[in-house]
Amino acid sequence: MNRTFFSAFIIGMVVGLGNIAFAATAPNIVFMMCDDMGWGDTGFNGNKIIKTPNLDRMAEGGAVLNHFYSVGPVCSPTRASFLTGRHYWRLGIWKANQGHLPQEEYTIARMLKAEGYTTGHFGKWHLGTLSKTMSAKGAARKPEINYAPPWDRDYDESFVAESAIRTWNPTEGKQYQNNPYFENGIVATENLKGCDSRILMDRAIPFIQTAVKEDKPFVAVVWFHAPHEEVEAGPEYLKMYEGHGEAAHYYGCITAVDDQVGRLRSELEQLGVADNTALFFCSDNGPEGSEPKDRSKTRRAGRTGGFSGRKRSLHEGGVRVPALALWPGHITPGSKIDVPMSVLDYLPTVCAMAGAGLCEQRVLDGENILPILVGGKLEHTKPIPFRHGNNACLVQGKFKLIIESSNDASKDHLFDLSKDRKESHNVLKQYPEKAQKMRAEILAFLKSAKNSHSGAEYDVAGYKPVDYWHKLGAKKSKAKKKKTNVTMQAAAKVN
Template sequence: MSRSGMDHISLFCLNICLFCASSASPPNFVFLFADDLGFGDLGCYGHPSTLTPNLDRLAAGGLRFTDFYCTSPVCSPSRASLLTGRYQTRSGIYPGVLYPGSIGGLPLNETTIAEVLKPLGYATAAVGKWHLGLGANGTFLPTKQGFDQYLGIPYSHDQGPCQNLTCFPPDVKCFGTCDVDTVMVPLMYNEVIKQQPVNFLKLEEAYSHFATNFISTSVKKKQPFFLYYPSHHTHYPQYAGSGAAGRSLRGPFGDALLEFDNTIGNLLTTLENTGVINNTLVFFTSDNGPELMRMSRGGNAGCLKCGKGTTYEGGMREPAIAYWPGTIRPGVTHEMASTLDILPTFASLAGAKLPQVMLDGVDMTDILVRQGKSKRETMMFYPEDPSEKYGLFALRLGKYKAHFYTQGSTHSGLTPDHDCTVFAALKPHDPPLIFDLEADPSENYPLPLDDLQALLVNIKKVKEQFEASMVFGESQISKGSDPNLEPCCDPQCAPKPTCCLC
């Protein structure tokens, strides 16, 4: 045998040995989930004035996705599908989002990523925005959904009065009024309110300390870990403490994003200092597109059409980065992937059992480890208020996207594109509008259908097969709200929302 042949065999054996050695220590997972961040909001995706050195580091040293999707153009349903690997219609997190007094929440019979990993001895923690329900006696909090620890705001930080709160130092009041007919926004540790209203200037410092301490403690205990960090920052109203305020070129949105990036830097430093950086998959993406109604305070979808609240690309196609030194080679992938795929991928990498339910996610280990092909051929697009009556609004098959319905949204108002605004009423398309997303990612030019009859037949078949498999779960949001469920640190308070101060 030639010397080169022997070298190849030696290298192969070395790789096998390294794999066996690494498999003895299950990988750790850090999942970073931005809020209302658009496809064009990061410097590594083309924004000229964003300052995010740590996210740029992840992109330079990891795998950057160009065709990564969330499952809903609004918050709660997007988070439900991420954590369960199932479209939000199955779990009942629709229509719209959950509120402080919502009676429903993510059903406890749904299996989250944390619950998949815990039987293997993983430590699990969530820090930041939950937004999957609070319920009576904290029924739906993270600690009831597989997470050992939780520090955060249990819903969106604009779901409470904010006009008299400080969002930037020294005493710059929050922009806008937020929701005025509910309690002040609380900070919770596990199931206990620690602060109400929350101090936005110190919030990220608390999150950073909690998250880095969780990593350090897990490493000391020689316990694999899963850290879920859904950030609030780029959602309205933006906020930042002294470490980031006024330091970006992009105003309040840029400062908020920079503060989020600073915490990502702290997490990376902790992973390095504890010696587990090479055994940790760090994954970053966003829950939905930018809220264009906030104009410069609302993010940017780049070349994509519309934003939050719509099923156009700008509402559901997100930046995404996977970073794992020594395992994931730096590069860019154009393979299609989704937040649905996180649960089966983490389960595969950890050697965990999948839940015995209908999953919509697929394992994307081949994309991450070998920059191979995706197992995902389709992506389904439901609006923020899905129904069995209308079914899918759009479907992507390969490079083609078919719109069966289009509709604008309040969230994407105040943009020059009239298709995006709330005045763009629901419009059916039969036959569907079809776009080639490789040639026209902005969805500007519907293709002539004369030469696409075979494609139309295939699209119809895929749509019918998927919708036949879809069983809508009971709507948790339609259960309504009870003001008595709104969390307040003073149980004797009356009337709400003026009672909360602790």
């Protein structure tokens, strides 16, 4: 077992006294994330159709993270790991619209708020319900039990919807039913027409303007809904992609996001804070649907860039996503970084950038990647864990191991990602010792995650998770039977 993988994270110096210099500047931070965007859906990753000039300029001014993982192959799990630096399996967020962000978790917002930052979240939430009586998914979502809004999770300002909504005229889409925008805890009624990406940026920019006026460092989390279904582009964007049929809607809503990225950067320049603001961009998982034979006939037109798998898969196309990092004066412009990294790394990295403190009681699965981003370090120290359904996975350097059972290794698959983009060649027999070691690390991670899920790190008397632990390799029918027969009070005791 790699003990450092599961030990509590301790901040180290970046280079000499560099970390002290970073902390003294109190950089502003903006996190942007698209929803269901594929690795191959941007210009900076080689797309020749979809226009993303502002993201491409961001890539030119910072770093393209060529080997970046969402960690979750669906929405909610990625978002949980994004904000906490901890694997979603520790939090009981097994899949989309299940579980919620526990109040006890130590998040980016909580960490930076303690350092004097003002905090804002805009766009999709998907980490619990926003009402105790209403949910986009109905009574099955258990809105009272899973109530976990951003205004109760250390955000000073928020403009959020519980889950996905239409990307154009959102209030007119079927997904808006019981899923309205909440603005600081109150259902929003103004400025809800037109481009959804513009609507949420209309809230994020005033938040930033106020922070600058009050001379406060800020962290803004901007989670776009595009290009998640319901995919619909506005007239001006459809015109850009005439001749592409239904795919024009998909392409257009990505360009709409790109326009808002450009708008944000222009505002930062006008406010005089661009040089002291770090920007991060990624997607929450791979593109929706199967690989289309004819993109002109579908709005599920996302591209994985040739990787195998799509959304809901632990293969690269489901979890390897487009990503950028820009921090003027620190990250070398035009960098292309091939080191594996993930959303798990955001919290410890921002901690180092801001000179913040960490919660020593929390086991982190991510690490501070600042030494990689600024140059000098060429490897990610911790292996990157994944879990979805009855598959668990680990990426370590160029190798990726996928297992289906905790006690049967006969169906394990080991891939050399440096040579096998499509994960079509199982090299387990060539590297048996490597596979054995990685399998042991996966099982150790799952054991550690089970301990976290029970609430062992929260120091809360009588803590009970809202759902039972999902054992690797358990039959679905058995799991469903357990869920039906076990009360909430006894859930933590069920294996």
